[in-house]
Amino acid sequence: MSYRPGDRVRVLPSEKPGHVRTPGYLKGKNGWVDSLIGTFPNPEDLAYGLSGLPERHLYKVGFRQADLWDDYDGPAGDYLYAEVYEHWLEPQGGAS
Amino acid sequence: MGGTPGGPIDTGQHEVEDWELLADAINSVLGAKGLQTTDELRRAIESLDHYRDLSYYERWTAATESLLVEKGVLTSGEIDEKAAELERRWSGS
Numbered sequence: 001m002s003y004r005p006g007d008r009v010r011v012l013p014s015e016k017p018g019h020v021r022t023p024g025y026l027k028g029k030n031g032w033v034d035s036l037i038g039t040f041p042n043p044e045d046l047a048y049g050l051s052g053l054p055e056r057h058l059y060k061v062g063f064r065q066a067d068l069w070d071d072y073d074g075p076a077g078d079y080l081y082a083e084v085y086e087h088w089l090e091p092q093g094g095a096s
Numbered sequence: 097m098g099g100t101p102g103g104p105i106d107t108g109q110h111e112v113e114d115w116e117l118l119a120d121a122i123n124s125v126l127g128a129k130g131l132q133t134t135d136e137l138r139r140a141i142e143s144l145d146h147y148r149d150l151s152y153y154e155r156w157t158a159a160t161e162s163l164l165v166e167k168g169v170l171t172s173g174e175i176d177e178k179a180a181e182l183e184r185r186w187s188g189s
Contacts, residue, residue, distance in 0.1 A: 019143075024098060025098070048139065049136060
C-alpha cells in the first residue's frame with residue numbers, strides 16, 4: 001500500500017536476515033509519514049547483485065526522540081527523521 | 097553507532113594517506129566497470145567480522161576484497177600472493 005503525509009505508521013520489527021537499510025533502533029517504533037522521497041530499486045536486493053525491481057516507495061518518516069530511546073531526557077519536541085522503504089512500514093494498529 | 101553508544105568522536109582534520117586515495121580510486125574503477133556497486137559494498141562492509149576495529153578505508157578495502165573473491169574476479173590466494181610480493185619489494189629484500 002502507499003502512504004500519504006501525516007499517516008501514522010509503525011516500522012516492522014522484522015529480523016529479516018541479510019543487508020537491510022532500516023536502522024535497528026527504529027524497528028517496532030511508531031512514527032508518521034512526513035513525505036514521499038521517491039521510488040527506487042530495492043537496495044536490499046541490489047546489495048546482492050539483483051535488479052531491485054519492482055521499485056519501492058521511499059518515505060521520510062518522523063519519530064519522537066522520546067519514543068526511540070528509553071532514557072531520552074531531551075526536550076519533548078525533539079524529533080528524528082529517517083528514510084524508510086515502504087516494505088518496512090505498516091499502518092499503526094496493524095496492517096489493514 | 098547504529099543506535100548504540102559509540103564513544104567520543106574525533107573531529108580533528110587528518111591527512112588522507114596515499115593508500116586511502118588508491119582505495120577510493122579502485123572503488124570508482126570497479127564501479128565504472130560494473131564489477132561492484134555501492135549497495136554491494138555497503139552489504140560487504142556490514143558483513144565484516146572486525147567492522148568496529150577497522151578505519152573507514154580499511155573497511156572499504158576489506159569489503160572490496162571479499163566482493164572480488166565472491167564474484168570470482170580474484171582468488172584469496174592471488175591477493176595474498178600479490179600482497180606478499182609487494183611486501184618483499186618495499187622491504188628491499
